[in-house]
Amino acid sequence: MANLTLLRDQLRSFAAERDWDQFHSPKNLSAALAVEAAELLEIFQWLSEEQSRQLPADTLASVKEEVADVLLYLIRISDKLGIDLIAAAQDKLQVNAKKYPAAIARGTATKYDKL
Amino acid sequence: MANLTLLRDQLRSFAAERDWDQFHSPKNLSAALAVEAAELLEIFQWLSEEQSRQLPADTLASVKEEVADVLLYLIRISDKLGIDLIAAAQDKLQVNAKKYPAAIARGTATKYDKL
Amino acid sequence: MANLTLLRDQLRSFAAERDWDQFHSPKNLSAALAVEAAELLEIFQWLSEEQSRQLPADTLASVKEEVADVLLYLIRISDKLGIDLIAAAQDKLQVNAKKYPAAIARGTATKYDKL
Amino acid sequence: MANLTLLRDQLRSFAAERDWDQFHSPKNLSAALAVEAAELLEIFQWLSEEQSRQLPADTLASVKEEVADVLLYLIRISDKLGIDLIAAAQDKLQVNAKKYPAAIARGTATKYDKL
Numbered sequence A, B, C, D: 001m002a003n004l005t006l007l008r009d010q011l012r013s014f015a016a017e018r019d020w021d022q023f024h025s026p027k028n029l030s031a032a033l034a035v036e037a038a039e040l041l042e043i044f045q046w047l048s049e050e051q052s053r054q055l056p057a058d059t060l061a062s063v064k065e066e067v068a069d070v071l072l073y074l075i076r077i078s079d080k081l082g083i084d085l086i087a088a089a090q091d092k093l094q095v096n097a098k099k100y101p102a103a104i105a106r107g108t109a110t111k112y113d114k115l
Helices: A002-018 A026-044 A049-053 A057-081 A085-099 B002-018 B026-044 B049-053 B057-080 B085-099 C002-018 C026-044 C049-053 C057-081 C085-099 D002-018 D026-044 D049-053 D057-081 D085-099
Strands: none
Touching (some): A002 A057, A002 B002, A026 A057, A026 B026, A026 B049, A026 D026, A049 B026, A057 A085, A057 B026, A057 B057, A057 B085, A085 B002, A085 B057, B002 B057, B026 C026, B026 D026, B057 B085, C026 D049, C026 D057, C049 D026, C057 D026, C057 D057, C085 D002
């Protein structure tokens, strides 16, 4: 997790240098994260699925900026709440494996509560 | 990036075992990511900023699940598009440092294009 | 509903004149709606609740544009799916009244499934 | 606008009876609106565009509930900020007509700033 830890520390310095911790409540950060996720979605909204798999270089560059923004806010909100992102993701993978047993979920996008 | 790489590989297996790659176009993954980000936002929507900083244990557990979901889809869409998430975040941090010079952005939440 | 019907018809013409019906699948429209909702959220993300109640004129003008965009896509997706928006809202109000009985929900923002 | 006015008044009573105005700051309402928009998006996230045009009855019923929720919060935030939704939508339609001249925007989903 060296790289996420480094980013976490860089974001701490970034906010401290700008006196931005006053704005960075988990509530506000969750809104900022949703806004960035929507900016990523905006890139794809009128594309076909096929087009979304074959992005021209300038579109891909925009996608990189938006996934980066999402990651940065994700690291930031996790830091503010003392969450270990990697551990949380590993835990969730196990939950998902139980919610969606391979034998049952195979080839269907049906939500677990309707499987 | 060992941990993100591991998660990427686990997600590849997870999707392959369920034959889910057919659903995992970048377009669809960007929608799923936005949905998870909104589920995180939902936890905070009626809380005060102060309350969001002092979450009870069960709420914090819910937050962990949602930040995990966001990270998992973020890793997945990046994998599908060949994006190195950590490198993208480092690049974006540099862009942000130029957009928001500390001396100008100090103590204000004003967007860069209005600074 | 005269006014919503008029807007529906104007949006039909708007799309027809631009040959945009090809892009206006309900799936795509739901993404566009979520993007506009996030643009509205972006305006408020760093404001305090108190500030959000006392918007300066230029911010209020931006809010007007975003609520308008949300309404336009909402009318459009409803039109594409044959949904009567007003009737749906009246039905949902009744559902909400049952989910949140006044005597129980009074003064709390707790979600119905935890009341 | 008789129907929107009626819904506005019903929502005012609904909130007053539950003492919910304390939670209904424009900031919070914008988050709630984004959450509902994402719940609508969730219904479509794994569907093809074609499938989204031909929804089975139970899915359509879910869509009705979500578009209703979006409309209700849209009316509520507009009420709190003194915005006339229909007038705002009419104004925005005129802005859009200028941003996307039919002759130039015909058959393309390109954003106005790149047309």
